[in-house]
Amino acid sequence: MSCHKESKLVAIVDDDDSVRGTLQELLRSAGLPSQGFDSAEAFLGSGRQQETACLITDIRMPGMSGLELQARLNAERCKIPTIFITAHGDEEMRFQALRAGAVEFLPKPFDDEVLIESVRAALDR
């Protein structure tokens, strides 16, 4: 199975409602529409991974983690440009994510300019 990146959907996966909600608002203020999912499982179950042009995901979540989600998508040959946001990411985790194809690895809280630039870069690919 492969992904067809025809749309410009930005998906946000974070189990924290307020972080996810404010992130969507931030993107909206930059003119970037997005859809939020409260878990990796919810995202995978939505069937929208094919049309996702950029994925922003938390790493530590109940159930499947962000890194597991990335691996799963890679295994499905669905390489979505992924931006990781995490409150406690160490170097090893960062290295693992970037090696698996992540475009950015941002510690929370992050600079809005950096995030939005990364998202735009991903969408322009």
Added chain:
Amino acid sequence: MNPSEAMNKSAGSARSIAQRYGLAVASIAVAFGLASALAQFHIPQTFGAFALSAIAVTFWYAGTKPGVLAALLSSVVRDFLFDPQTSTQSRLLFDLVFLVFALLMTQVLRHRNQLELRVAERTAELTQLNENLKREIAKHNQVEAELRLSEAYLAEAQRLSHTGSWAWSPPPGDIRYWSEECFRVQGFDPKGGQPRFDEFLQSVHPDDQARVAEVIQRAVREKEEFEFDYRIIHPGGEIRDARSFGHPILGPSGDLVEYVGTIIDVTERRQAEKERERLREAQADLAHVSRMTAMGELTASLAHEVNQPITAAVNGASTCVRWLTREDPDLGEAREAALGVIRNAKRAADIINRIRSISKKGETKRQLADVNELILEMIALLRSEAKRYSVSVRTELNAQLPKVMADSVQVQQVLMNLIMNAIDAMKDVDRERELTIRSQWADNRMLMISVGDTGVGLPPQQADRIFDAFFTTKLHGIGMGLRISRSIVESHGGRLWAADNSPHGASFHFTLAAPVEVGA
């Protein structure tokens, strides 16, 4: 009375009647015999005198009726046996003499009987008085014995409770009563006799004398009760803690008659209180250390928990700035974003406050607390920790439970300990990791809070040891958590115990006493 006794009695009285009338007959017979004998020696006319004697004797000893019989017999004997030839006048004269004599004797007898009766009455009265007097004396002796016993009991009670009693009339009066225990407490020698007030004051610690004197003087002036703590220096130099209490006794016109009161030696009680206080402090210190240890283990999770709302707040602030710095600024959107910043910043502050309140070291204080609120707050604090190990949290809280009198920080410490243990027990299991927290009634006076997990379960064969100090199954544990939790719960009048959870894991339960409903 049985029939044979009755027969004896009637036989006795019959014998007595026979004796009495027999005396009449016999005395007259003797008079006749003597007069007849004297007549042989030519001494005539003696029967009258003997007969009168016989009549008198009969009256005196045998009573009226035998006496009358004796008089009649005298007439008959004289008229028909002794002097049958005498003239009618002489016969009538003798009969008259006997009759008059008999009447006189009747009177004499009556007087004698009355006299005897009076004597008997007086004797009876005196006997009664004597009896009464004896009874009074016996009663008095008994009362005195009881009083002495009661005094002995009182003295013993005073000795046991280290409480002496006294009575004191303010100047110009002085101490009027000073119990045995007062001597002991105040360090006086009983051989020295009742102390004077100035001697009492001198035995008070010099630093307390002025205060004690002032308290007493003011009470006397106002005719009020007084109570004061003071120290006593015993003759050996030992310093004792004491407390005295005095109650004024007022006369009918409201004048101060005297004070009655107590002196209590509270040295041991004070020391025990100090010991208890030290123990409480040590326990609180230990609980605090244990809390800080637990918080240390949670640092990463707590940082994450605080970081989330801060991230959301930063997002909101960035969004707000973007709406404002656009070519056509959208104030409505900017306002919404700014409100979100406030909300999230408050959430961060709340979490920090929770962490601070559980980290703070202070004396324990009990107040009404909502256990469900305490549970939800602790879950909020430990959510990240649960998430870190992919543990889902479920609550079954009874919203109808009353508030309990408890130290919130300590109860949350117990909850934190149990929840962290539960998470720890599930870290390495492959099945579903679920933490369940329940609040419910245990019975009508106790609330029960339960923390259940699907972890490795209680250590087999050692389930009863998990509450021991320094018992731990953790690599870095110090084994104080459950020990301290149990002592916290017990100090709240509850119980903490562990049980196996079905089908997997362990569950811990603790109870807290519900407050007694006022006016319900």
